[in-house]
Amino acid sequence: CGLSPEKVLLRLNPRLIVARMTGFRRDGKYAAMAGHDINYIAVSGVLALLGRKNEKPYAPANIMGDFAGGGAMCFMGILLALLAREGSGLGQVVEANMVDGSNYLASMPRLGLRHPIWDRPRGDNLLDGGCPYYDTYETRDGKFMSVGALEPQFFAALLKGLEIDPASLPGPREDRNTWPALADLFTKTFKSKSRAEWEAVFDGTDACCTPVLTYPELERGGFDQRPPVTLKGSPGIAIADGENERPAAEGVGIGIEGEGWVSKGLPPGKDGEEKLAKWMGWMRGRQYDLVDGGLVKVEMGRNPYAKL
Structure with missing residues:
Protein backbone atom coordinates (compact mmCIF):
# COMPACT_ATOMS: atom_id res chain seq x y z
CA CYS A 1 0.00 0.00 0.00
CA GLY A 2 3.06 2.29 -0.23
CA LEU A 3 2.73 5.36 1.98
CA SER A 4 -1.04 5.13 2.27
CA PRO A 5 -2.13 7.90 4.67
CA GLU A 6 -4.81 5.76 6.33
CA LYS A 7 -2.92 2.45 6.45
CA VAL A 8 0.63 3.70 7.13
CA LEU A 9 1.18 7.36 7.95
CA LEU A 10 -1.71 8.01 10.33
CA ARG A 11 -1.08 4.72 12.11
CA LEU A 12 2.50 5.79 12.74
CA ASN A 13 1.47 9.28 13.83
CA PRO A 14 -2.25 9.83 14.51
CA ARG A 15 -1.72 13.62 14.74
CA LEU A 16 -0.40 13.84 11.19
CA ILE A 17 -2.30 15.90 8.64
CA VAL A 18 -1.86 14.64 5.09
CA ALA A 19 -3.05 16.79 2.18
CA ARG A 20 -3.79 15.01 -1.09
CA MET A 21 -4.62 17.17 -4.10
CA THR A 22 -5.55 16.04 -7.60
CA GLY A 23 -6.81 17.69 -10.76
CA PHE A 24 -9.85 15.56 -11.52
CA ARG A 25 -11.69 13.83 -8.70
CA ARG A 26 -10.08 10.62 -7.50
CA ASP A 27 -13.23 8.74 -8.49
CA GLY A 28 -15.70 8.96 -11.34
CA LYS A 29 -15.47 9.32 -15.09
CA TYR A 30 -12.22 11.33 -15.35
CA ALA A 31 -10.27 9.81 -12.43
CA ALA A 32 -7.71 7.93 -14.53
CA MET A 33 -7.34 10.59 -17.22
CA ALA A 34 -4.59 13.17 -17.65
CA GLY A 35 -5.62 16.80 -17.58
CA HIS A 36 -4.65 20.40 -17.03
CA ASP A 37 -6.31 23.47 -15.53
CA ILE A 38 -8.48 24.08 -18.60
CA ASN A 39 -9.85 20.52 -18.43
CA TYR A 40 -10.63 20.69 -14.71
CA ILE A 41 -12.61 23.93 -14.94
CA ALA A 42 -14.28 22.65 -18.13
CA VAL A 43 -15.86 19.63 -16.42
CA SER A 44 -16.64 21.69 -13.30
CA GLY A 45 -19.04 23.89 -15.26
CA VAL A 46 -17.02 27.04 -14.58
CA LEU A 47 -15.44 27.42 -18.01
CA ALA A 48 -18.86 27.62 -19.67
CA LEU A 49 -19.50 30.83 -17.69
CA LEU A 50 -16.36 32.62 -18.88
CA GLY A 51 -16.10 34.52 -22.13
CA ARG A 52 -17.78 37.06 -24.35
CA LYS A 53 -21.14 36.79 -26.06
CA ASN A 54 -21.09 34.72 -29.26
CA GLU A 55 -17.47 33.72 -28.58
CA LYS A 56 -15.91 30.50 -27.32
CA PRO A 57 -15.38 30.02 -23.56
CA TYR A 58 -12.23 31.73 -22.34
CA ALA A 59 -9.87 30.01 -19.90
CA PRO A 60 -8.29 32.48 -17.41
CA ALA A 61 -4.74 31.06 -17.66
CA ASN A 62 -4.32 28.56 -14.80
CA ILE A 63 -5.52 30.91 -12.07
CA MET A 64 -8.95 29.38 -11.49
CA GLY A 65 -8.19 25.66 -11.39
CA ASP A 66 -4.57 25.17 -10.34
CA PHE A 67 -4.08 28.01 -7.91
CA ALA A 68 -7.50 29.04 -6.60
CA GLY A 69 -9.58 25.90 -6.99
CA GLY A 70 -6.65 23.62 -6.20
CA GLY A 71 -3.91 25.17 -4.08
CA ALA A 72 -5.98 27.69 -2.14
CA MET A 73 -8.78 25.20 -1.41
CA CYS A 74 -6.26 22.56 -0.31
CA PHE A 75 -4.56 25.09 1.96
CA MET A 76 -7.91 26.01 3.51
CA GLY A 77 -8.55 22.33 4.15
CA ILE A 78 -5.20 22.04 5.96
CA LEU A 79 -6.09 25.01 8.17
CA LEU A 80 -9.46 23.45 9.00
CA ALA A 81 -7.75 20.17 9.83
CA LEU A 82 -5.37 22.00 12.17
CA LEU A 83 -8.33 23.59 13.95
CA ALA A 84 -10.06 20.22 14.23
CA ARG A 85 -6.92 18.67 15.71
CA GLU A 86 -6.94 21.24 18.51
CA GLY A 87 -10.16 19.64 19.76
CA SER A 88 -9.75 15.99 18.86
CA GLY A 89 -5.99 15.61 19.07
CA LEU A 90 -6.10 13.68 15.81
CA GLY A 91 -4.92 14.47 12.34
CA GLN A 92 -6.68 13.43 9.15
CA VAL A 93 -6.44 13.25 5.38
CA VAL A 94 -7.37 16.42 3.51
CA GLU A 95 -8.77 15.56 0.08
CA ALA A 96 -8.85 18.34 -2.52
CA ASN A 97 -9.36 18.40 -6.26
CA MET A 98 -9.47 21.23 -8.78
CA VAL A 99 -12.88 20.33 -10.17
CA ASP A 100 -14.81 20.69 -6.91
CA GLY A 101 -12.60 23.56 -5.73
CA SER A 102 -13.30 25.58 -8.87
CA ASN A 103 -16.98 24.75 -8.67
CA TYR A 104 -17.09 26.05 -5.10
CA LEU A 105 -15.41 29.32 -6.08
CA ALA A 106 -18.07 29.84 -8.76
CA SER A 107 -20.93 29.42 -6.29
CA MET A 108 -22.26 32.94 -6.81
CA PRO A 109 -22.63 32.83 -10.61
CA ARG A 110 -23.84 29.21 -10.43
CA LEU A 111 -26.60 30.17 -8.02
CA GLY A 112 -27.20 33.27 -10.14
CA LEU A 113 -28.32 31.06 -13.02
CA ARG A 114 -31.68 30.92 -11.21
CA HIS A 115 -31.81 34.69 -10.70
CA PRO A 116 -32.01 37.65 -13.12
CA ILE A 117 -28.44 38.60 -12.23
CA TRP A 118 -27.06 35.68 -14.29
CA ASP A 119 -29.94 33.85 -15.99
CA ARG A 120 -29.01 34.71 -19.58
CA PRO A 121 -26.45 33.22 -21.99
CA ARG A 122 -22.75 33.90 -21.46
CA GLY A 123 -21.88 37.54 -22.10
CA ASP A 124 -25.44 38.83 -21.65
CA ASN A 125 -25.45 39.20 -17.88
CA LEU A 126 -24.73 41.96 -15.41
CA LEU A 127 -21.22 40.88 -14.41
CA ASP A 128 -19.89 38.93 -17.40
CA GLY A 129 -19.48 41.68 -19.97
CA GLY A 130 -23.12 42.10 -20.92
CA CYS A 131 -23.62 45.27 -18.91
CA PRO A 132 -22.01 48.41 -20.41
CA TYR A 133 -21.29 49.95 -17.03
CA TYR A 134 -19.44 46.84 -15.84
CA ASP A 135 -16.88 46.32 -18.58
CA THR A 136 -13.53 47.43 -19.98
CA TYR A 137 -12.98 50.05 -22.68
CA GLU A 138 -10.07 50.79 -24.96
CA THR A 139 -8.52 54.24 -24.85
CA ARG A 140 -7.03 56.32 -27.64
CA ASP A 141 -3.53 54.94 -27.01
CA GLY A 142 -4.59 51.29 -27.14
CA LYS A 143 -4.73 50.80 -23.38
CA PHE A 144 -7.79 50.08 -21.27
CA MET A 145 -9.97 51.43 -18.47
CA SER A 146 -12.21 49.29 -16.27
CA VAL A 147 -15.72 50.39 -15.33
CA GLY A 148 -17.77 48.98 -12.43
CA ALA A 149 -20.37 51.71 -11.88
CA LEU A 150 -23.26 49.46 -10.86
CA GLU A 151 -24.92 51.66 -8.24
CA PRO A 152 -26.79 54.86 -9.27
CA GLN A 153 -24.44 57.24 -7.45
CA PHE A 154 -21.39 55.63 -9.05
CA PHE A 155 -23.04 55.67 -12.47
CA ALA A 156 -23.76 59.39 -12.05
CA ALA A 157 -20.09 60.01 -11.21
CA LEU A 158 -19.07 58.03 -14.30
CA LEU A 159 -21.29 60.12 -16.56
CA LYS A 160 -19.89 63.30 -15.01
CA GLY A 161 -16.32 62.22 -15.74
CA LEU A 162 -17.20 61.20 -19.28
CA GLU A 163 -19.02 64.52 -19.76
CA ILE A 164 -22.18 62.73 -20.84
CA ASP A 165 -25.49 64.44 -20.15
CA PRO A 166 -27.87 61.92 -18.49
CA ALA A 167 -30.66 63.30 -20.66
CA SER A 168 -28.76 62.15 -23.76
CA LEU A 169 -28.66 58.48 -22.74
CA PRO A 170 -30.53 56.03 -25.00
CA GLY A 171 -32.85 55.15 -22.12
CA PRO A 172 -32.94 54.04 -18.47
CA ARG A 173 -29.72 52.26 -17.58
CA GLU A 174 -31.66 49.32 -16.12
CA ASP A 175 -33.33 48.67 -19.48
CA ARG A 176 -31.31 45.88 -21.12
CA ASN A 177 -32.64 46.89 -24.52
CA THR A 178 -30.58 50.09 -24.27
CA TRP A 179 -27.35 48.35 -23.30
CA PRO A 180 -25.94 47.92 -26.83
CA ALA A 181 -26.42 51.62 -27.61
CA LEU A 182 -25.00 52.64 -24.23
CA ALA A 183 -21.98 50.39 -24.80
CA ASP A 184 -21.37 52.05 -28.17
CA LEU A 185 -21.56 55.48 -26.54
CA PHE A 186 -19.05 54.52 -23.85
CA THR A 187 -16.76 52.89 -26.44
CA LYS A 188 -16.61 56.05 -28.55
CA THR A 189 -16.16 58.29 -25.52
CA PHE A 190 -13.29 56.34 -24.00
CA LYS A 191 -11.56 56.30 -27.41
CA SER A 192 -11.41 60.10 -27.33
CA LYS A 193 -8.67 60.29 -24.67
CA SER A 194 -5.55 58.41 -23.66
CA ARG A 195 -5.57 56.23 -20.57
CA ALA A 196 -3.43 58.74 -18.69
CA GLU A 197 -5.95 61.46 -19.48
CA TRP A 198 -8.81 59.30 -18.19
CA GLU A 199 -6.81 58.51 -15.06
CA ALA A 200 -6.48 62.23 -14.43
CA VAL A 201 -10.25 62.54 -14.77
CA PHE A 202 -11.28 59.64 -12.53
CA ASP A 203 -8.53 59.38 -9.90
CA GLY A 204 -10.02 60.23 -6.53
CA THR A 205 -13.65 59.95 -7.70
CA ASP A 206 -16.41 57.43 -6.90
CA ALA A 207 -17.01 56.56 -10.55
CA CYS A 208 -15.58 53.04 -10.12
CA CYS A 209 -13.37 53.69 -13.13
CA THR A 210 -9.72 52.65 -12.91
CA PRO A 211 -6.90 51.84 -15.33
CA VAL A 212 -6.15 48.26 -16.36
CA LEU A 213 -2.53 48.05 -15.24
CA THR A 214 -0.02 45.48 -16.45
CA TYR A 215 2.64 43.84 -14.30
CA PRO A 216 5.50 45.50 -16.22
CA GLU A 217 3.89 48.87 -15.49
CA LEU A 218 3.57 48.07 -11.82
CA GLU A 219 7.18 46.96 -11.57
CA ARG A 220 8.52 49.98 -13.42
CA GLY A 221 6.58 52.21 -11.06
CA GLY A 222 7.86 50.58 -7.87
CA PHE A 223 5.58 47.60 -7.41
CA ASP A 224 3.89 47.83 -4.02
CA GLN A 225 4.36 44.20 -3.08
CA ARG A 226 2.27 43.40 -0.01
CA PRO A 227 1.19 40.20 1.73
CA PRO A 228 -2.09 38.74 0.41
CA VAL A 229 -3.34 38.82 3.99
CA THR A 230 -1.91 41.19 6.58
CA LEU A 231 -1.21 39.74 10.02
CA LYS A 232 -0.52 42.64 12.35
CA GLY A 233 1.68 40.62 14.66
CA SER A 234 3.68 38.87 11.96
CA PRO A 235 5.58 41.07 9.47
CA GLY A 236 6.10 39.54 6.06
CA ILE A 237 9.32 38.98 4.15
CA ALA A 238 9.43 39.44 0.40
CA ILE A 239 10.89 36.85 -1.96
CA ALA A 240 13.74 38.06 -4.13
CA ASP A 241 13.17 38.56 -7.83
CA GLY A 242 15.71 36.18 -9.36
CA GLU A 243 19.32 36.63 -8.26
CA ASN A 244 19.42 40.43 -8.14
CA GLU A 245 17.44 40.80 -4.88
CA ARG A 246 15.32 43.54 -6.41
CA PRO A 247 14.23 45.84 -3.56
CA ALA A 248 10.66 45.18 -2.50
CA ALA A 249 8.16 47.85 -1.59
CA GLU A 250 7.96 48.79 2.05
CA GLY A 251 4.83 48.76 4.19
CA VAL A 252 1.95 46.34 4.65
CA GLY A 253 -0.94 48.77 4.71
CA ILE A 254 -2.66 51.32 6.86
CA GLY A 255 -2.62 50.79 10.60
CA ILE A 256 0.43 48.51 10.57
CA GLU A 257 3.58 49.66 12.32
CA GLY A 258 6.98 49.05 10.75
CA GLU A 259 8.00 48.41 7.17
CA GLY A 260 6.43 44.98 6.81
CA TRP A 261 8.60 43.70 3.99
CA VAL A 262 12.36 43.77 4.35
CA SER A 263 14.06 46.30 2.10
CA LYS A 264 15.58 43.56 -0.07
CA GLY A 265 14.03 40.41 -1.36
CA LEU A 266 14.76 37.17 0.46
CA PRO A 267 16.51 34.66 -1.82
CA PRO A 268 14.99 31.17 -1.64
CA GLY A 269 16.86 29.10 0.95
CA LYS A 270 18.42 32.07 2.74
CA ASP A 271 19.08 31.41 6.44
Missing part, protein backbone atom coordinates in the same frame (compact mmCIF):
# COMPACT_ATOMS: atom_id res chain seq x y z
CA GLY A 272 17.67 27.88 6.05
CA GLU A 273 20.48 26.26 8.02
CA GLU A 274 20.09 28.79 10.82
CA LYS A 275 16.35 28.09 11.04
CA LEU A 276 16.85 24.32 11.09
CA ALA A 277 19.30 24.68 13.95
CA LYS A 278 17.02 27.05 15.87
CA TRP A 279 13.73 25.23 15.34
CA MET A 280 14.78 21.59 15.18
CA GLY A 281 18.31 21.40 16.51
CA TRP A 282 19.54 19.98 13.20
CA MET A 283 23.13 20.52 12.13
CA ARG A 284 24.59 20.17 8.66
CA GLY A 285 26.65 17.00 8.36
CA ARG A 286 24.73 15.31 11.15
CA GLN A 287 21.00 15.23 10.54
CA TYR A 288 21.16 16.56 6.97
CA ASP A 289 23.41 17.64 4.16
CA LEU A 290 23.12 19.71 0.99
CA VAL A 291 23.37 18.01 -2.39
CA ASP A 292 22.87 19.92 -5.66
CA GLY A 293 21.18 22.72 -3.76
CA GLY A 294 18.66 20.38 -2.11
CA LEU A 295 18.30 19.35 1.50
CA VAL A 296 18.80 15.62 2.10
CA LYS A 297 18.48 13.67 5.30
CA VAL A 298 21.48 11.77 6.64
CA GLU A 299 20.39 8.61 8.44
CA MET A 300 22.57 7.15 11.18
CA GLY A 301 24.85 4.50 9.74
CA ARG A 302 23.51 5.02 6.25
CA ASN A 303 23.79 7.63 3.52
CA PRO A 304 20.69 7.11 1.35
CA TYR A 305 20.29 10.76 0.29
CA ALA A 306 16.52 10.50 0.28
CA LYS A 307 15.29 14.03 -0.24
CA LEU A 308 13.03 15.43 2.43
Whole structure:
Protein backbone atom coordinates (compact mmCIF):
# COMPACT_ATOMS: atom_id res chain seq x y z
CA CYS A 1 0.00 0.00 0.00
CA GLY A 2 3.06 2.29 -0.23
CA LEU A 3 2.73 5.36 1.98
CA SER A 4 -1.04 5.13 2.27
CA PRO A 5 -2.13 7.90 4.67
CA GLU A 6 -4.81 5.76 6.33
CA LYS A 7 -2.92 2.45 6.45
CA VAL A 8 0.63 3.70 7.13
CA LEU A 9 1.18 7.36 7.95
CA LEU A 10 -1.71 8.01 10.33
CA ARG A 11 -1.08 4.72 12.11
CA LEU A 12 2.50 5.79 12.74
CA ASN A 13 1.47 9.28 13.83
CA PRO A 14 -2.25 9.83 14.51
CA ARG A 15 -1.72 13.62 14.74
CA LEU A 16 -0.40 13.84 11.19
CA ILE A 17 -2.30 15.90 8.64
CA VAL A 18 -1.86 14.64 5.09
CA ALA A 19 -3.05 16.79 2.18
CA ARG A 20 -3.79 15.01 -1.09
CA MET A 21 -4.62 17.17 -4.10
CA THR A 22 -5.55 16.04 -7.60
CA GLY A 23 -6.81 17.69 -10.76
CA PHE A 24 -9.85 15.56 -11.52
CA ARG A 25 -11.69 13.83 -8.70
CA ARG A 26 -10.08 10.62 -7.50
CA ASP A 27 -13.23 8.74 -8.49
CA GLY A 28 -15.70 8.96 -11.34
CA LYS A 29 -15.47 9.32 -15.09
CA TYR A 30 -12.22 11.33 -15.35
CA ALA A 31 -10.27 9.81 -12.43
CA ALA A 32 -7.71 7.93 -14.53
CA MET A 33 -7.34 10.59 -17.22
CA ALA A 34 -4.59 13.17 -17.65
CA GLY A 35 -5.62 16.80 -17.58
CA HIS A 36 -4.65 20.40 -17.03
CA ASP A 37 -6.31 23.47 -15.53
CA ILE A 38 -8.48 24.08 -18.60
CA ASN A 39 -9.85 20.52 -18.43
CA TYR A 40 -10.63 20.69 -14.71
CA ILE A 41 -12.61 23.93 -14.94
CA ALA A 42 -14.28 22.65 -18.13
CA VAL A 43 -15.86 19.63 -16.42
CA SER A 44 -16.64 21.69 -13.30
CA GLY A 45 -19.04 23.89 -15.26
CA VAL A 46 -17.02 27.04 -14.58
CA LEU A 47 -15.44 27.42 -18.01
CA ALA A 48 -18.86 27.62 -19.67
CA LEU A 49 -19.50 30.83 -17.69
CA LEU A 50 -16.36 32.62 -18.88
CA GLY A 51 -16.10 34.52 -22.13
CA ARG A 52 -17.78 37.06 -24.35
CA LYS A 53 -21.14 36.79 -26.06
CA ASN A 54 -21.09 34.72 -29.26
CA GLU A 55 -17.47 33.72 -28.58
CA LYS A 56 -15.91 30.50 -27.32
CA PRO A 57 -15.38 30.02 -23.56
CA TYR A 58 -12.23 31.73 -22.34
CA ALA A 59 -9.87 30.01 -19.90
CA PRO A 60 -8.29 32.48 -17.41
CA ALA A 61 -4.74 31.06 -17.66
CA ASN A 62 -4.32 28.56 -14.80
CA ILE A 63 -5.52 30.91 -12.07
CA MET A 64 -8.95 29.38 -11.49
CA GLY A 65 -8.19 25.66 -11.39
CA ASP A 66 -4.57 25.17 -10.34
CA PHE A 67 -4.08 28.01 -7.91
CA ALA A 68 -7.50 29.04 -6.60
CA GLY A 69 -9.58 25.90 -6.99
CA GLY A 70 -6.65 23.62 -6.20
CA GLY A 71 -3.91 25.17 -4.08
CA ALA A 72 -5.98 27.69 -2.14
CA MET A 73 -8.78 25.20 -1.41
CA CYS A 74 -6.26 22.56 -0.31
CA PHE A 75 -4.56 25.09 1.96
CA MET A 76 -7.91 26.01 3.51
CA GLY A 77 -8.55 22.33 4.15
CA ILE A 78 -5.20 22.04 5.96
CA LEU A 79 -6.09 25.01 8.17
CA LEU A 80 -9.46 23.45 9.00
CA ALA A 81 -7.75 20.17 9.83
CA LEU A 82 -5.37 22.00 12.17
CA LEU A 83 -8.33 23.59 13.95
CA ALA A 84 -10.06 20.22 14.23
CA ARG A 85 -6.92 18.67 15.71
CA GLU A 86 -6.94 21.24 18.51
CA GLY A 87 -10.16 19.64 19.76
CA SER A 88 -9.75 15.99 18.86
CA GLY A 89 -5.99 15.61 19.07
CA LEU A 90 -6.10 13.68 15.81
CA GLY A 91 -4.92 14.47 12.34
CA GLN A 92 -6.68 13.43 9.15
CA VAL A 93 -6.44 13.25 5.38
CA VAL A 94 -7.37 16.42 3.51
CA GLU A 95 -8.77 15.56 0.08
CA ALA A 96 -8.85 18.34 -2.52
CA ASN A 97 -9.36 18.40 -6.26
CA MET A 98 -9.47 21.23 -8.78
CA VAL A 99 -12.88 20.33 -10.17
CA ASP A 100 -14.81 20.69 -6.91
CA GLY A 101 -12.60 23.56 -5.73
CA SER A 102 -13.30 25.58 -8.87
CA ASN A 103 -16.98 24.75 -8.67
CA TYR A 104 -17.09 26.05 -5.10
CA LEU A 105 -15.41 29.32 -6.08
CA ALA A 106 -18.07 29.84 -8.76
CA SER A 107 -20.93 29.42 -6.29
CA MET A 108 -22.26 32.94 -6.81
CA PRO A 109 -22.63 32.83 -10.61
CA ARG A 110 -23.84 29.21 -10.43
CA LEU A 111 -26.60 30.17 -8.02
CA GLY A 112 -27.20 33.27 -10.14
CA LEU A 113 -28.32 31.06 -13.02
CA ARG A 114 -31.68 30.92 -11.21
CA HIS A 115 -31.81 34.69 -10.70
CA PRO A 116 -32.01 37.65 -13.12
CA ILE A 117 -28.44 38.60 -12.23
CA TRP A 118 -27.06 35.68 -14.29
CA ASP A 119 -29.94 33.85 -15.99
CA ARG A 120 -29.01 34.71 -19.58
CA PRO A 121 -26.45 33.22 -21.99
CA ARG A 122 -22.75 33.90 -21.46
CA GLY A 123 -21.88 37.54 -22.10
CA ASP A 124 -25.44 38.83 -21.65
CA ASN A 125 -25.45 39.20 -17.88
CA LEU A 126 -24.73 41.96 -15.41
CA LEU A 127 -21.22 40.88 -14.41
CA ASP A 128 -19.89 38.93 -17.40
CA GLY A 129 -19.48 41.68 -19.97
CA GLY A 130 -23.12 42.10 -20.92
CA CYS A 131 -23.62 45.27 -18.91
CA PRO A 132 -22.01 48.41 -20.41
CA TYR A 133 -21.29 49.95 -17.03
CA TYR A 134 -19.44 46.84 -15.84
CA ASP A 135 -16.88 46.32 -18.58
CA THR A 136 -13.53 47.43 -19.98
CA TYR A 137 -12.98 50.05 -22.68
CA GLU A 138 -10.07 50.79 -24.96
CA THR A 139 -8.52 54.24 -24.85
CA ARG A 140 -7.03 56.32 -27.64
CA ASP A 141 -3.53 54.94 -27.01
CA GLY A 142 -4.59 51.29 -27.14
CA LYS A 143 -4.73 50.80 -23.38
CA PHE A 144 -7.79 50.08 -21.27
CA MET A 145 -9.97 51.43 -18.47
CA SER A 146 -12.21 49.29 -16.27
CA VAL A 147 -15.72 50.39 -15.33
CA GLY A 148 -17.77 48.98 -12.43
CA ALA A 149 -20.37 51.71 -11.88
CA LEU A 150 -23.26 49.46 -10.86
CA GLU A 151 -24.92 51.66 -8.24
CA PRO A 152 -26.79 54.86 -9.27
CA GLN A 153 -24.44 57.24 -7.45
CA PHE A 154 -21.39 55.63 -9.05
CA PHE A 155 -23.04 55.67 -12.47
CA ALA A 156 -23.76 59.39 -12.05
CA ALA A 157 -20.09 60.01 -11.21
CA LEU A 158 -19.07 58.03 -14.30
CA LEU A 159 -21.29 60.12 -16.56
CA LYS A 160 -19.89 63.30 -15.01
CA GLY A 161 -16.32 62.22 -15.74
CA LEU A 162 -17.20 61.20 -19.28
CA GLU A 163 -19.02 64.52 -19.76
CA ILE A 164 -22.18 62.73 -20.84
CA ASP A 165 -25.49 64.44 -20.15
CA PRO A 166 -27.87 61.92 -18.49
CA ALA A 167 -30.66 63.30 -20.66
CA SER A 168 -28.76 62.15 -23.76
CA LEU A 169 -28.66 58.48 -22.74
CA PRO A 170 -30.53 56.03 -25.00
CA GLY A 171 -32.85 55.15 -22.12
CA PRO A 172 -32.94 54.04 -18.47
CA ARG A 173 -29.72 52.26 -17.58
CA GLU A 174 -31.66 49.32 -16.12
CA ASP A 175 -33.33 48.67 -19.48
CA ARG A 176 -31.31 45.88 -21.12
CA ASN A 177 -32.64 46.89 -24.52
CA THR A 178 -30.58 50.09 -24.27
CA TRP A 179 -27.35 48.35 -23.30
CA PRO A 180 -25.94 47.92 -26.83
CA ALA A 181 -26.42 51.62 -27.61
CA LEU A 182 -25.00 52.64 -24.23
CA ALA A 183 -21.98 50.39 -24.80
CA ASP A 184 -21.37 52.05 -28.17
CA LEU A 185 -21.56 55.48 -26.54
CA PHE A 186 -19.05 54.52 -23.85
CA THR A 187 -16.76 52.89 -26.44
CA LYS A 188 -16.61 56.05 -28.55
CA THR A 189 -16.16 58.29 -25.52
CA PHE A 190 -13.29 56.34 -24.00
CA LYS A 191 -11.56 56.30 -27.41
CA SER A 192 -11.41 60.10 -27.33
CA LYS A 193 -8.67 60.29 -24.67
CA SER A 194 -5.55 58.41 -23.66
CA ARG A 195 -5.57 56.23 -20.57
CA ALA A 196 -3.43 58.74 -18.69
CA GLU A 197 -5.95 61.46 -19.48
CA TRP A 198 -8.81 59.30 -18.19
CA GLU A 199 -6.81 58.51 -15.06
CA ALA A 200 -6.48 62.23 -14.43
CA VAL A 201 -10.25 62.54 -14.77
CA PHE A 202 -11.28 59.64 -12.53
CA ASP A 203 -8.53 59.38 -9.90
CA GLY A 204 -10.02 60.23 -6.53
CA THR A 205 -13.65 59.95 -7.70
CA ASP A 206 -16.41 57.43 -6.90
CA ALA A 207 -17.01 56.56 -10.55
CA CYS A 208 -15.58 53.04 -10.12
CA CYS A 209 -13.37 53.69 -13.13
CA THR A 210 -9.72 52.65 -12.91
CA PRO A 211 -6.90 51.84 -15.33
CA VAL A 212 -6.15 48.26 -16.36
CA LEU A 213 -2.53 48.05 -15.24
CA THR A 214 -0.02 45.48 -16.45
CA TYR A 215 2.64 43.84 -14.30
CA PRO A 216 5.50 45.50 -16.22
CA GLU A 217 3.89 48.87 -15.49
CA LEU A 218 3.57 48.07 -11.82
CA GLU A 219 7.18 46.96 -11.57
CA ARG A 220 8.52 49.98 -13.42
CA GLY A 221 6.58 52.21 -11.06
CA GLY A 222 7.86 50.58 -7.87
CA PHE A 223 5.58 47.60 -7.41
CA ASP A 224 3.89 47.83 -4.02
CA GLN A 225 4.36 44.20 -3.08
CA ARG A 226 2.27 43.40 -0.01
CA PRO A 227 1.19 40.20 1.73
CA PRO A 228 -2.09 38.74 0.41
CA VAL A 229 -3.34 38.82 3.99
CA THR A 230 -1.91 41.19 6.58
CA LEU A 231 -1.21 39.74 10.02
CA LYS A 232 -0.52 42.64 12.35
CA GLY A 233 1.68 40.62 14.66
CA SER A 234 3.68 38.87 11.96
CA PRO A 235 5.58 41.07 9.47
CA GLY A 236 6.10 39.54 6.06
CA ILE A 237 9.32 38.98 4.15
CA ALA A 238 9.43 39.44 0.40
CA ILE A 239 10.89 36.85 -1.96
CA ALA A 240 13.74 38.06 -4.13
CA ASP A 241 13.17 38.56 -7.83
CA GLY A 242 15.71 36.18 -9.36
CA GLU A 243 19.32 36.63 -8.26
CA ASN A 244 19.42 40.43 -8.14
CA GLU A 245 17.44 40.80 -4.88
CA ARG A 246 15.32 43.54 -6.41
CA PRO A 247 14.23 45.84 -3.56
CA ALA A 248 10.66 45.18 -2.50
CA ALA A 249 8.16 47.85 -1.59
CA GLU A 250 7.96 48.79 2.05
CA GLY A 251 4.83 48.76 4.19
CA VAL A 252 1.95 46.34 4.65
CA GLY A 253 -0.94 48.77 4.71
CA ILE A 254 -2.66 51.32 6.86
CA GLY A 255 -2.62 50.79 10.60
CA ILE A 256 0.43 48.51 10.57
CA GLU A 257 3.58 49.66 12.32
CA GLY A 258 6.98 49.05 10.75
CA GLU A 259 8.00 48.41 7.17
CA GLY A 260 6.43 44.98 6.81
CA TRP A 261 8.60 43.70 3.99
CA VAL A 262 12.36 43.77 4.35
CA SER A 263 14.06 46.30 2.10
CA LYS A 264 15.58 43.56 -0.07
CA GLY A 265 14.03 40.41 -1.36
CA LEU A 266 14.76 37.17 0.46
CA PRO A 267 16.51 34.66 -1.82
CA PRO A 268 14.99 31.17 -1.64
CA GLY A 269 16.86 29.10 0.95
CA LYS A 270 18.42 32.07 2.74
CA ASP A 271 19.08 31.41 6.44
CA GLY A 272 17.67 27.88 6.05
CA GLU A 273 20.48 26.26 8.02
CA GLU A 274 20.09 28.79 10.82
CA LYS A 275 16.35 28.09 11.04
CA LEU A 276 16.85 24.32 11.09
CA ALA A 277 19.30 24.68 13.95
CA LYS A 278 17.02 27.05 15.87
CA TRP A 279 13.73 25.23 15.34
CA MET A 280 14.78 21.59 15.18
CA GLY A 281 18.31 21.40 16.51
CA TRP A 282 19.54 19.98 13.20
CA MET A 283 23.13 20.52 12.13
CA ARG A 284 24.59 20.17 8.66
CA GLY A 285 26.65 17.00 8.36
CA ARG A 286 24.73 15.31 11.15
CA GLN A 287 21.00 15.23 10.54
CA TYR A 288 21.16 16.56 6.97
CA ASP A 289 23.41 17.64 4.16
CA LEU A 290 23.12 19.71 0.99
CA VAL A 291 23.37 18.01 -2.39
CA ASP A 292 22.87 19.92 -5.66
CA GLY A 293 21.18 22.72 -3.76
CA GLY A 294 18.66 20.38 -2.11
CA LEU A 295 18.30 19.35 1.50
CA VAL A 296 18.80 15.62 2.10
CA LYS A 297 18.48 13.67 5.30
CA VAL A 298 21.48 11.77 6.64
CA GLU A 299 20.39 8.61 8.44
CA MET A 300 22.57 7.15 11.18
CA GLY A 301 24.85 4.50 9.74
CA ARG A 302 23.51 5.02 6.25
CA ASN A 303 23.79 7.63 3.52
CA PRO A 304 20.69 7.11 1.35
CA TYR A 305 20.29 10.76 0.29
CA ALA A 306 16.52 10.50 0.28
CA LYS A 307 15.29 14.03 -0.24
CA LEU A 308 13.03 15.43 2.43
